[in-house]
Amino acid sequence: MPLDTISTAKSHGGTQGVYRHHSRTTDTAMTFAVFTPPQAETGRVPVLWYLSGLTCTHQNAMDKAEYRRLASELGLMIVLPDTSPRGPGVPDEEGNWQFGSGAGFYLDATQKPFDENYQMYSYVADELPGYLATHFPADMNRQGVMGHSMGGAGALCLALRHPELYRSCSAFAPITQPTTADWSKPAFDKYLGASSRAQRLYDPTRLIEDGKRFPEFLVDQGTADPFLDTGLRPRLLEDACRHAGIPLRLNMREGYDHSYNFISTFMDDHLRWHAERLQA
Amino acid sequence: MPLDTISTAKSHGGTQGVYRHHSRTTDTAMTFAVFTPPQAETGRVPVLWYLSGLTCTHQNAMDKAEYRRLASELGLMIVLPDTSPRGPGVPDEEGNWQFGSGAGFYLDATQKPFDENYQMYSYVADELPGYLATHFPADMNRQGVMGHSMGGAGALCLALRHPELYRSCSAFAPITQPTTADWSKPAFDKYLGASSRAQRLYDPTRLIEDGKRFPEFLVDQGTADPFLDTGLRPRLLEDACRHAGIPLRLNMREGYDHSYNFISTFMDDHLRWHAERLQA
Numbered sequence: 001m002p003l004d005t006i007s008t009a010k011s012h013g014g015t016q017g018v019y020r021h022h023s024r025t026t027d028t029a030m031t032f033a034v035f036t037p038p039q040a041e042t043g044r045v046p047v048l049w050y051l052s053g054l055t056c057t058h059q060n061a062m063d064k065a066e067y068r069r070l071a072s073e074l075g076l077m078i079v080l081p082d083t084s085p086r087g088p089g090v091p092d093e094e095g096n097w098q099f100g101s102g103a104g105f106y107l108d109a110t111q112k113p114f115d116e117n118y119q120m121y122s123y124v125a126d127e128l129p130g131y132l133a134t135h136f137p138a139d140m141n142r143q144g145v146m147g148h149s150m151g152g153a154g155a156l157c158l159a160l161r162h163p164e165l166y167r168s169c170s171a172f173a174p175i176t177q178p179t180t181a182d183w184s185k186p187a188f189d190k191y192l193g194a195s196s197r198a199q200r201l202y203d204p205t206r207l208i209e210d211g212k213r214f215p216e217f218l219v220d221q222g223t224a225d226p227f228l229d230t231g232l233r234p235r236l237l238e239d240a241c242r243h244a245g246i247p248l249r250l251n252m253r254e255g256y257d258h259s260y261n262f263i264s265t266f267m268d269d270h271l272r273w274h275a276e277r278l279q280a
Numbered sequence: 281m282p283l284d285t286i287s288t289a290k291s292h293g294g295t296q297g298v299y300r301h302h303s304r305t306t307d308t309a310m311t312f313a314v315f316t317p318p319q320a321e322t323g324r325v326p327v328l329w330y331l332s333g334l335t336c337t338h339q340n341a342m343d344k345a346e347y348r349r350l351a352s353e354l355g356l357m358i359v360l361p362d363t364s365p366r367g368p369g370v371p372d373e374e375g376n377w378q379f380g381s382g383a384g385f386y387l388d389a390t391q392k393p394f395d396e397n398y399q400m401y402s403y404v405a406d407e408l409p410g411y412l413a414t415h416f417p418a419d420m421n422r423q424g425v426m427g428h429s430m431g432g433a434g435a436l437c438l439a440l441r442h443p444e445l446y447r448s449c450s451a452f453a454p455i456t457q458p459t460t461a462d463w464s465k466p467a468f469d470k471y472l473g474a475s476s477r478a479q480r481l482y483d484p485t486r487l488i489e490d491g492k493r494f495p496e497f498l499v500d501q502g503t504a505d506p507f508l509d510t511g512l513r514p515r516l517l518e519d520a521c522r523h524a525g526i527p528l529r530l531n532m533r534e535g536y537d538h539s540y541n542f543i544s545t546f547m548d549d550h551l552r553w554h555a556e557r558l559q560a
Contacts, residue, residue: 010504011541066346068544224290261291264348 003135006031012072013038016062021131025123026085027116032128033058034136035068039075046142046278047132048076048168048271049158051124051151054183055102056083061148064260070268074275077138081124083150085117099187105178106154107202109191118191121202125158125165144168144274148263149232152219153178156204156237160212168277170218170270172263173225176237179203183231208240216247218273220266222256283415286311292352293318296342301411305403306365307396312408313338314416315348319355326422326558327357327412328448328551329438331404331431334463335382336363341428344540350548354555357418361404363430365397379467385458386427386434387482389471398471401482405438405445424448424554428543429512432499433458436484436517440492448557450498450550452543453505456517459483463511488520496527498553500546502536 006018014037023030039045048071052061058080061067071078084104091113092100109118132138145166147155152174159169178184179199192198200206221234228234234250241248256262286298294317303310319325328351332341338360341347351358364384371393372380384400412418425446427435432454439449458464459479472478480486501514508514514530521528536542 009537009539009541010502010535010545012545016541063540064343066349066544068541069346069548222290255290257289259289260343261289261296261348264346265290265292268349 001131001134003131011035012068014040014068014072016068018058018062019135023085023123023127025119025127028085028087028090030085030123031058031082033062033080034132035071035078036136037072037075037077040077040137044137044139045075045077046144046275047079047138047140048274048278049079049081049124049143049145049147049155051106051145051147051154052080052083053147053149053151054083055097057102058082060260061263064264065267066264067267067271070271074271076271076275076278077136079128079132081128084120090117098183099190103150103187105150105184105187105191105202106157107188107191110196110198111191111193114191124154125162142167142278144278146170146172146270146274147174148172149227149258150175150178150184153202153204156217157202157207159214159217160204160207161201163214168274169214170273172219172266172270173221173227173232173258174204174219174234174237175231176233177203177205179206181231181233183227205236205240208244208246213244213246216249217241218249218270220251220253220262220269222253222258222262224255225258225262227258281411281414283411291315292348294320294348294352296348298338298342299415303365303403303407305399305407308365308367308370310365310403311338311362313342313360314412315351315358316416317352317355317357320357320417324417324419325355325357326424326555327359327418327420328554328558329359329361329404329423329425329427329435331386331425331427331434332360332363333427333429333431334363335377337382338362340540341543344544345547346544347547347551350551354551356551356555356558357416359408359412361408364400370397378463379470383430383467385430385464385467385471385482386437387468387471390476390478391471391473394471404434405442422447422558424558426450426452426550426554427454428452429507429538430455430458430464433482433484436497437482437487439494439497440484440487441481443494448554449494450553452499452546452550453501453507453512453538454484454499454517455511456513457483457485459486461511461513463507485516485520488524488526493524493526496529497521498529498550500531500533500542500549502533502538502542504535505538505542507538
């Protein structure tokens with residue numbers, strides 16, 4: 001499994017790198033970013049995934065999420081995958097930011113023609129971890145996952161379906177019920193078929209209804225987020241967790257929006273949450 | 281002096297805003313960013329300027345310099361001007377990133393046709409402070425200035441020429457002698473005339489040779505910066521400061537490059553340096 005290094009730069013005592021490889025899962029070239037903390041010089045370090053939201057690549061959070069200072073102090077490797085397959089031959093809908101390129105929703109599509117490339121769930125859960133284990137000083141027995149918006153949904157689903165892989169999970173402004181939210185339901189229908197049973201595999205609240213469990217979640221949500229009431233609906237997750245007995249620390253953050261101004265503000269809290277659980 | 285608010289977002293307890301106005305100095309619309317810390321709710325706060333490098337607008341450092349967390353804690357207002365006038369009618373050289381748009385060099389051009397708009401020195405030193413005093417809770421008696429590369433030169437020059445306006449000055453990888461560096465001399469010749477006396481007004485080492493003084497400087501410079509030996513040359517500033525008796529804390533940072541990976545790593549040190557001097 002060869003890997004190309006696109007760039008590396010020293011930052012906060014560690015190394016911020018960007019890498020590219022051919023993915024057998026998506027059958028495309030895939031680019032991702034990894035921050036390797038200085039502690040990795042003397043041993044394998046815990047891995048914390050950050051899954052980005054709609055329209056993003058690996059670069060948005062790399063530039064704006066402000067994770068390096070504290071990840072360096074805490075000894076966390078931060079991994080930022082892309083949000084979809086891309087490139088010539090990958091089916092897309094030009095001008096639709098809620099489907100196709102930049103909108104892979106961390107699911108494995110079943111519907112043609114999307115099923116050939118849109119396999120982001122397996123890419124993130126199965127294939128990319130192999131690259132980390134092979135090419136990076138990553139301790140794959142200590143993985144945590146966090147994400148924002150679409151990526152928050154992805155993080156919650158990965159944790160609920162694979163509590164044996166992830167020791168910790170948090171989200172910034174997650175889409176709590178993507179199968180019914182106005183900005184994600186059309187994509188789910190196209191990727192997975194309308195009303196298909198498979199949709200529930202990529203919906204955090206449905207997974208909890210279907211019996212999936214995780215030890216605890218941390219969620220931050222801005223009260224000035226324009227997507228709060230229609231797209232995100234944290235109360236749905238709160239209800240699902242309460243009924244299921246899953247401890248949820250839901251912080252409603254007064255006046256914060258949906259942007260990296262919000263994410264970067266609470267990034268330190270999330271990094272500490274994960275570090276406590278990954279290093280326990 | 282009307283001012284348009286382009287955007288505001290809550291971040292780290294303060295407000296990150298982007299603003300636009302018509303500048304009488306550059307005779308163009310000018311955009312700038314201001315981070316207002318939470319301490320401004322109860323009184324005017326010190327102002328710290330950040331002058332960006334070649335190719336940048338206000339946005340690069342706003343996205344990537346990671347100043348908000350600590351500026352919020354220290355109670356500093358951070359102001360990020362653009363690096364040049366822009367727009368239709370402003371003379372430019374397409375494809376030349378070292379002259380024209382994005383390359384104003386914080387100087388007042390004297391040569392036609394550039395003298396009409398390229399007046400960034402006066403814009404930053406004189407006009408924009410008026411907007412801050414009028415529209416923001418800024419204490420204009422407590423100003424500090426920092427900058428990167430081209431903006432590092434700008435910061436050093438502003439401080440040397442106006443020690444009565446700025447109480448503190450620092451730079452990341454400054455162009456220490458832009459009148460002779462390969463990537464800035466052509467611009468200086470075009471803006472100011474070849475071999476003109478005026479060039480020395482925008483060159484930190486020449487200003488020191490010509491008797492200008494400032495209490496002390498902080499400079500950080502990466503050793504893996506590709507522009508180190510030809511464009512930046514920190515030793516020239518070190519020599520000038522030593523001869524002039526100006527205390528210079530020059531930190532050569534092993535393995536760091538010229539990017540925001542470098543700047544963001546040492547931003548905290550610079551913010552603390554300024555806060556100590558602005559709040560003394």
